[in-house]
Amino acid sequence: MSLPLSPPLAPQLARSRDALPEGENWAYEPKWDGFRAIAFVDGDAVTLLSRGGKELERYFPELTFPAGRYVLDGEIVIDAVSIEQGGGTGLGGDRGQDPQDFNALSQRIHPAASRIERLSGEIPARYIAFDLLARDDEALLETPYGERRAALEAHLGGGSGIDFGGSIVHLTPSVATPAEAEPWLRDTEGVVAKELDAPYLPGARKGMVKVKRQRTIDAVVVGWRPGKEEGTVGSLILGLYTPEGELRVVGHTSGFKAAEKRSLVDTLAPYASGATGSADPSRWRSDKELEWVGLRPELVIEVSFDQVSAGRIRHGAKVLRWRDDKPPAECVVEQLDA
Numbered sequence: 001m002s003l004p005l006s007p008p009l010a011p012q013l014a015r016s017r018d019a020l021p022e023g024e025n026w027a028y029e030p031k032w033d034g035f036r037a038i039a040f041v042d043g044d045a046v047t048l049l050s051r052g053g054k055e056l057e058r059y060f061p062e063l064t065f066p067a068g069r070y071v072l073d074g075e076i077v078i079d080a081v082s083i084e085q086g087g088g089t090g091l092g093g094d095r096g097q098d099p100q101d102f103n104a105l106s107q108r109i110h111p112a113a114s115r116i117e118r119l120s121g122e123i124p125a126r127y128i129a130f131d132l133l134a135r136d137d138e139a140l141l142e143t144p145y146g147e148r149r150a151a152l153e154a155h156l157g158g159g160s161g162i163d164f165g166g167s168i169v170h171l172t173p174s175v176a177t178p179a180e181a182e183p184w185l186r187d188t189e190g191v192v193a194k195e196l197d198a199p200y201l202p203g204a205r206k207g208m209v210k211v212k213r214q215r216t217i218d219a220v221v222v223g224w225r226p227g228k229e230e231g232t233v234g235s236l237i238l239g240l241y242t243p244e245g246e247l248r249v250v251g252h253t254s255g256f257k258a259a260e261k262r263s264l265v266d267t268l269a270p271y272a273s274g275a276t277g278s279a280d281p282s283r284w285r286s287d288k289e290l291e292w293v294g295l296r297p298e299l300v301i302e303v304s305f306d307q308v309s310a311g312r313i314r315h316g317a318k319v320l321r322w323r324d325d326k327p328p329a330e331c332v333v334e335q336l337d338a
Helices: 093-097 102-106 113-122 145-155 178-187 258-271 333-337
Strands: 013-016 026-030 035-043 045-050 068-077 126-135 161-164 167-171 190-195 205-212 215-226 233-241 247-253 272-278 291-295 300-305 318-322
Touching (some): 026 145, 026 178, 215 247, 215 333, 247 300, 258 291
Antiparallel strands (some): 026 190, 035 045, 035 068, 161 167, 215 233, 215 300, 233 247, 300 318
């Protein structure tokens, strides 16, 4: 490639915060639940690299980019609801608030070309652009973000996206105040705030912050896993009831302090069901063998989390409080869709 920036290029990252920063020097965008990807376009040739430098273009053949010489930073997403694509309709209105299906996206990383081709037609992905890193012979890494955003809008025709060969490169929405961004904290994965005068710093957590959408559920504690230290609890296994009355494992919660890890062993002992094992086929964890100790479904705990995929909490949940007042039977899977 003859671009002013050559792959691989580490994307700029965001620091986590509990609240949105305020001030005139910030812009706010929705946080997407997909694969971060930098697109290097040189003529008709496209190299699409993941955050870790993995080439992605073979897994998403439906993604096409207008011919030219430029580098985009963005996200590959698959919408959880079926939406008609076309005509450059972009992300205006309700479109920007559609949830994404990370599980469907993950299924695309597969060695079988036939599977990829089939899924690309059944559940097509789209590319959401949120930064322009180079155009023609000019690298824009030192250019302040506010100017890069204006250049990106101009590059995408001043609208929300370019329709090219049946695929649309979308422009992520951007607003100027926390109040305008607040709905994204309720309806999307969260908000990314960017300093308008910040350069693009590959691999650095500077000039950007993220505030994730926090959700809560009440879950049944169906078991626990031992911690690394003898005589401690490493994590609690969480379950929710299906409409058929089945108690289904949906994730885990950990992050306890050292004293809590030791005291929980005694707290949970009276509720032991007598069932123990490792690498249980219930998918408590299927990637490596882990011990578990089963509990009678009598304890309820309130936890917070930010992402769900295929009916399971993607990352460890955070304990908020024990719910002695909540009947286990009321801990239902519908909470994950709320």
